[in-house]
Amino acid sequence: MTQSATAEEIKSVLLACLNKTGIQEKQIYSLTTDNGSNVIKVGKLMQSDTQVKEGNSEEILSDNEENDDEQVLEAAENKLNDLVNDIHLAAKSVTSVRCALHTMQLCVHDVLKTDSVKHILCRVRKVVNKTHTQNMRLIFKNSSISLPKLDCETRWGSTYDMLDSVLEKKLFLNQIGLANESLLILDEDWEKISDITEALKPLRETTCALQMKNLTAGEFLAQWVKCKVVLERSTAVTAPLLLQAMEKRQDSLLRNPAFLSAVYLDRRYNVLLTEEQKELSQIHLLGLWKKIKTISSTSSMSSVSMLAKDDSFTSGDSDGEGDSALGSVDIVEQLLRVSDVSRATDTASKESEVAEHIKMFAKASRISKNECIFQWWHYQQESALKNLAEVAVALPVTQASVERTFSGLRYILNDLRLGLKEDIVDAVMLLRCNT
Structure with a gap:
């Protein structure tokens, strides 16, 4: 990028990159972002085009209303169905999903910024910086003890490593602290350091687990819930603060229909969803099915149109009648091929049937968490539900x-x-x- 990283500029660069690979904007399902305001706005900009089109069509319909009573009834019905319409609209456009790892980092930073924790961290950083002076380096080296780790304030993982390394060298730091007051850490401060380290440990382990390749939304949710359970059982004073921060931040994920849909179609972990979350997932998946069907129909018709113009399918002998006959046969053959390929995906072509299949999926028995969900879906029979899973379950979570x-x-x-x-x-x- 040669210009400022505004949302408009990022969007234009993104679409330009997609055009190089032949990907259209309507084919994009989701956009995983951090919490940067400019990046979040990119998702909103990519949603706005579809929303404007939907809004225009609704305005045309409302202009045709003739009876005031009908308008009142329809307004009441629209109010009840606002949530359904919003989710359907989101499924038809680009869905913006917050990065799960970044969300967890923000939870930790919320706690590290509190006055009590911030005071202890400042004190520890001063001591650690002192130990990295030339004279102190010699003392540590002569004692065959490694130096405490320095941290980067914007990387809380390094802060955890710093606290952990300081605790490991507690005895030696207390000894040299008696001779140098600048290195002295009081007993009450040691207790707070131990408390913060103990509280951060489950989040540190969860962060490492979330860095795995091909992480699914279900696997993330399982790790997130596990971390919350460990914090609830922890005796550390800082643990409730972290738990509160996680509950506050999780709304940005657990209210996202694309994220919920990815968990819903993961039979290992969809039991973790509430009934309300399952209903939101079902509505979103039905809207996604409509989008996939529309794109598939458009692509099929486009491929046939291109073949009709292709000389390789219409060229034959010098006789004009032969050219026409050959061209007709090739186009018909291609239509048959397209129909044959799409036949499996149209087994549940009716919206009511697809909606019923989606709803019944929630009642299916759970499979082992050791199963690979991608492989599991790969061996399932072709269906509308499998086509949905190939898109929804592949949602990038981080x-x-x-x-x-x-x-x-x-x-x-x-x-x-x-x-x-x-x-x-x-x-x-x-x-x-x-x-």
């Missing part, structure tokens, strides 16, 4: 893969290869990310 791509870029675009052109870098990174 931005960990993007972070790995950034890390990999430093091996491609380094100081010795700064002359690489943009298209070359794109091609190399595309190969790297798909091998």
Whole structure:
């Protein structure tokens, strides 16, 4: 990007990249973002086009109303169905999903910013910085003890590592603290350090677990719930603060219909959803089915139209009648092929049948959490529900893969290869990310 990272600029760059690979905006299902205001706005901008079109069609219908009583009745009905319409609209447009890892980081930062915790962290950082001076380095080296770890304030994981390393060297730090008051940590401060470290440990373990490849929404929800249970059982004073922060932040995820739908179609973990969340998922999945069906129909008709114009399917002998006959046969054959391919996906073509299949899925028995949900769906019979799962379950829950791509870029675009052109870098990174 050569301009400011505004939402409009990010959107234009994103769509330009998609156009290079032949992906249309209507084919995008979700956009996983952090909590940056500009990135969040990108999702809203990509939703706005569909919302405007839907709004215009509703206005045209309302202009045709003739009876005031009918308007009142319809207004009451629309009010009851507002939630359904909103979810259907979201399914037809791009759904913005917050990064689960970033959400957990914000939970921790909410607690680390409190006055009591912030005071202890400032004190520990001063002591650790002192231990990294030249004289103290020699003392630690002569005693065959490693130095406490420094932290980065914006990376709470490093803060946890710093506190943990300080606790490991508590005895030695107390000894040198008697000779140097700047390194002295009081007993009450040691208790607070231990308390904070104990409270942060389950979140640290959960964060590591959430960095796995191909993480699904169901696997994330299971780890999130497990972390909350551990915090509830913890005796640390800081644990309730972290639990409260998690409950506050989880609304951005557990109210997202795309996230809920991904969990709903995961038979390992959909039992964790409430009845209300299951209903929201069912509504969203039905809207997603309509979108998939619309895109599939449009693509099929486009492919047939392209073949009708293709010389390779209409060229034959020099006789004009032969050309016409051959062209007709090829187009009919292609229509049959398209129908044959889409036949399996149209087994539940009626909306009521698809809605019933989606609803009945919640009553199916749970499978083992050790099963790979992608493999499980792969071996299921072709159906509308399987087509939905191939889209919904594949929802990217975190931005960990993007972070790995950034890390990999430093091996491609380094100081010795700064002359690489943009298209070359794109091609190399595309190969790297798909091998």
